[in-house]
Amino acid sequence: MSMSTTKLNAESHLLLDQPLLRLPHELLRKTFKTSQKHFERDQNIIMTGVKEAAAKAMAGGDPEDPVASLDSMITRMQGLKRKLESLHEDEKVLQEHSRKRISHLQDLYNIPSLVDEGYDRWSRTRLDRLLVDFLLRAGYGESAKKLAQEKQIEDLVDVDVFVQCARVEASLRRGSTVECLAWCQENKNSLRKMKSTLEFELRLQQFIELVRAGQPKEATAYSKKFLVPHSENHLKDIQKAAALLAFRPDTPWQPYKAMYSADRWEFLANAFVNTHHNLYGLPSRPLLHIALSAGLSALKTPSCHSSVASSSSNTASSTTSLCPICSTELNDLARHVPYAHHVRSSVEPDPVVLPNGRIYGRERLEELASKLGLPEEKIRDPTTGEEWDRSTVRKVFIM
Amino acid sequence: MEAIQKEYERLIKRANLSKSINDVEHCLRLLENAREAILRDPTTSKMTLVKLQQAMSTGLSKVQDDHKEIYTGLNRYGKALDKTFKAVSTYSTNDYDALTSQAPLIKRAIAMHLIREGQFSVADFFLTEAGPIDVPPELQQEFQEMYEILDAMRTRRDLSLAIDWARQKSAQLEQRGSNLEFELCKLQFIWLFIERPERAMAYARREFSRFQEKHLKDIQQLMCAFLFLQSPEKSPYSRIFADPEKSWNDVAHSFTKEFCSLLGLSAESPLYIAATAGAIALPTLLKMASIMKEKKTEWSTVNELPAEIALPPGYQFHSIFVCPVSKDQTTDSNPPMMLPCGHVIAQESLQRLAKGGSSVTLKCPYCPRESSLHHAKPVII
Ligand SMILES: [Zn+2]
Ligand SMILES: [Zn+2]
Numbered sequence: 001m002s003m004s005t006t007k008l009n010a011e012s013h014l015l016l017d018q019p020l021l022r023l024p025h026e027l028l029r030k031t032f033k034t035s036q037k038h039f040e041r042d043q044n045i046i047m048t049g050v051k052e053a054a055a056k057a058m059a060g061g062d063p064e065d066p067v068a069s070l071d072s073m074i075t076r077m078q079g080l081k082r083k084l085e086s087l088h089e090d091e092k093v094l095q096e097h098s099r100k101r102i103s104h105l106q107d108l109y110n111i112p113s114l115v116d117e118g119y120d121r122w123s124r125t126r127l128d129r130l131l132v133d134f135l136l137r138a139g140y141g142e143s144a145k146k147l148a149q150e151k152q153i154e155d156l157v158d159v160d161v162f163v164q165c166a167r168v169e170a171s172l173r174r175g176s177t178v179e180c181l182a183w184c185q186e187n188k189n190s191l192r193k194m195k196s197t198l199e200f201e202l203r204l205q206q207f208i209e210l211v212r213a214g215q216p217k218e219a220t221a222y223s224k225k226f227l228v229p230h231s232e233n234h235l236k237d238i239q240k241a242a243a244l245l246a247f248r249p250d251t252p253w254q255p256y257k258a259m260y261s262a263d264r265w266e267f268l269a270n271a272f273v274n275t276h277h278n279l280y281g282l283p284s285r286p287l288l289h290i291a292l293s294a295g296l297s298a299l300k301t302p303s304c305h306s307s308v309a310s311s312s313s314n315t316a317s318s319t320t321s322l323c324p325i326c327s328t329e330l331n332d333l334a335r336h337v338p339y340a341h342h343v344r345s346s347v348e349p350d351p352v353v354l355p356n357g358r359i360y361g362r363e364r365l366e367e368l369a370s371k372l373g374l375p376e377e378k379i380r381d382p383t384t385g386e387e388w389d390r391s392t393v394r395k396v397f398i399m
Numbered sequence: 400m401e402a403i404q405k406e407y408e409r410l411i412k413r414a415n416l417s418k419s420i421n422d423v424e425h426c427l428r429l430l431e432n433a434r435e436a437i438l439r440d441p442t443t444s445k446m447t448l449v450k451l452q453q454a455m456s457t458g459l460s461k462v463q464d465d466h467k468e469i470y471t472g473l474n475r476y477g478k479a480l481d482k483t484f485k486a487v488s489t490y491s492t493n494d495y496d497a498l499t500s501q502a503p504l505i506k507r508a509i510a511m512h513l514i515r516e517g518q519f520s521v522a523d524f525f526l527t528e529a530g531p532i533d534v535p536p537e538l539q540q541e542f543q544e545m546y547e548i549l550d551a552m553r554t555r556r557d558l559s560l561a562i563d564w565a566r567q568k569s570a571q572l573e574q575r576g577s578n579l580e581f582e583l584c585k586l587q588f589i590w591l592f593i594e595r596p597e598r599a600m601a602y603a604r605r606e607f608s609r610f611q612e613k614h615l616k617d618i619q620q621l622m623c624a625f626l627f628l629q630s631p632e633k634s635p636y637s638r639i640f641a642d643p644e645k646s647w648n649d650v651a652h653s654f655t656k657e658f659c660s661l662l663g664l665s666a667e668s669p670l671y672i673a674a675t676a677g678a679i680a681l682p683t684l685l686k687m688a689s690i691m692k693e694k695k696t697e698w699s700t701v702n703e704l705p706a707e708i709a710l711p712p713g714y715q716f717h718s719i720f721v722c723p724v725s726k727d728q729t730t731d732s733n734p735p736m737m738l739p740c741g742h743v744i745a746q747e748s749l750q751r752l753a754k755g756g757s758s759v760t761l762k763c764p765y766c767p768r769e770s771s772l773h774h775a776k777p778v779i780i
Contacts, residue, residue, distance in 0.1 A: 014483070025473070070434040088420060140528040147518065291673075297704055303717045312718040321656075324667070356779075358779045382576070396743055
């Protein structure tokens with residue numbers, strides 16, 4: 001028997017599930033920050049208003065005067081209340097998501113082993129989550145929504161976040177920076193903390209477009225307004241941008257040719273997606289890729305891509321099961337991944353060899369012969385269908 | 400996970416905006432009351448405003464405190480997440496993706512998975528959104544049929560569709576050594592016997608004669624039940640009738656396996672098996688990867704993983720042959736070879752033993768028998 005385990009170590013098993021809790025937490029933080037921003041602004045304005053009104057009254061102003069300023073303060077306060085209430089609604093949804101997700105992960109801790117039926121169910125839900133994650137990242141929002149809906153896992157997946165991300169990504173591929181700049185504005189502080197260069201790259205692109213459109217004056221003004229403030233970190237880029245004014249869009253000279261290139265939009269789209277995922281603690285690649293590349297290798301054997309049909313795994317007889325790597329669905333996909341390492345042979349008990357060189361466990365041959373209702377002295381090769389006399393079957397020794 | 404749970408409880412109880420909203424409402428009332436007081440009696444305006452300034456300052460700083468509490472709560476919850484996921488975040492999950500360049504193959508694997516799992520409407524959405532995907536055109540229809548048959552079995556306890564199918568495919572099933580048709584008829588009999596024994600008798604007379612040659616013993620055991628009609632638990636074969644629920648599940652499983660096998664597919668979704676195996680393997684693989692990284696190699700570029708990964712027993716599909724001499728797994732270019740004594744070693748090991756050429760005598764490393772290279776013969780595991 002090769003090395004096997006049924007032990008379920010929930011802690012290390014959660015490798016793929018970190019974003020499940022991270023994302024709502026990040027969104028909660030964002031909600032909190034928005035609330036705090038609103039509050040701090042209004043607090044200042046209102047306190048200043050109250051102070052001024054009090055000061056005026058002390059200085060002997062018209063006693064009816066404060067009513068008007070109180071009115072405006074009341075309106076502002078009502079506005080703040082409404083904003084907080086709406087954020088509270090978001091907050092409740094996110095907390096509910098977190099609750100359901102914690103309980104979903106907690107379920108794993110209560111499953112006794114990897115061969116438990118509960119694990120099978122849990123793992124199927126995980127695959128559905130991974131599939132939704134994949135579909136969303138690939139931009140197949142409708143399929144993702146439908147799958148989440150049918151499997152009733154809407155609280156365990158983050159459709160909205162990815163759909164918004166895909167929208168901004170698509171706008172960049174269309175050659176528009178508007179949506180992405182708005183997103184940068186929304187997440188200004190976090191991006192600054194991350195030392196993100198995304199906004200600068202977007203501004204640079206705007207500048208390039210102005211130059212391309214033959215508007216050097218506007219470009220220069222734009223550069224002064226939006227590029228120069230970044231000079232601390234991007235001085236060289238700003239100088240390069242200035243030099244671009246001297247080159248036509250069809251220039252063969254680098255780096256100006258590259259700056260004019262349409263590939264830059266692709267670069268911006270990717271940069272945005274990376275920044276976005278980074279900000280929300282999302283892995284940059286689909287979780288399904290991570291799970292699959294590990295799984296393909298863990299299951300793959302040299303037989304899976306052999307030119308000779310494996311004796312132990314095929315669909316030729318009811319006594320064998322087809323290996324997932326040998327199956328149509330995954331065979332090509334697994335072609336270039338490494339195969340699993342084994343230190344010991346692991347074959348069916350009591351191995352015997354047929355005249356055609358195929359090795360089987362004796363019991364399997366017996367089982368097939370009896371299922372086929374073969375005559376007593378006959379045996380059939382489960383893979384090739386050839387029939388032999390029992391006397392031709394020989395014992396082999398696999399060490 | 401407990402720490403997360405605890406901090407989460409704290410979070411929803413204390414660290415949310417409802418408190419801030421209450422305190423904002425309080426400030427709002429202060430403003431409204433002040434306004435009313437001034438309107439009622441403008442001469443108190445000075446007094447009212449001074450008081451208001453004081454009260455608002457306290458009121459707003461309360462809102463600020465509420466926010467601080469949320470901030471603390473979120474931070475503590477975040478730290479609990481960090482701690483729980485600490486073991487995993489030391490590895491970057493970004494380096495181990497051999498699949499990014501394989502989008503069409505992944506899409507195909509997903510489409511086939513959705514179809515074989517019976518998620519036809521999702522599959523339709525997917526094929527429209529992500530198409531064209533190279534999926535066998537008749538696949539959906541085949542699986543629709545399979546789920547119709549399974550559905551009849553599960554929800555209506557109706558085996559007729561399944562039996563029809565098995566009869567239609569009897570030649571192919573026979574070739575595979577499958578007894579599915581008999582298994583289905585047997586379950587039909589058992590089900591009838593439990594519900595209405597008199598119909599079971601008629602059924603047996605009508606249907607079992609075809610199976611008599613191959614399944615005489617089973618049929619005898621089944622018919623024996625009529626002798627114990629009054630007290631079936633006394634029958635020596637009572638266990639056949641003991642757990643019909645399990646029988647339905649087992650037969651549904653056999654049916655699924657045979658149905659998929661005739662399509663050349665495995666009974667269980669390969670995508671599911673691979674993703675599950677991946678999740679189980681990942682902790683070991685990542686440890687492996689970080690070691691390999693120090694040695695400046697990527698695991699995705701080697702032929703064979705550098706260490707063994709333990710999976711549950713059901714995850715081994717192939718027999719594995721590791722040459723006892725070289726410790727290598729055999730491959731097409733280095734196949735297993737059997738010596739006349741029945742011992743098997745890899746071809747390369749054999750060639751190393753027989754340096755002198757194919758006719759030189761070589762001694763089996765595992766027994767006293769001697770032979771030569773050209774007496775060794777390739778075997779298929
Ligand atoms: Zn295989
Ligand atoms: Zn020997």
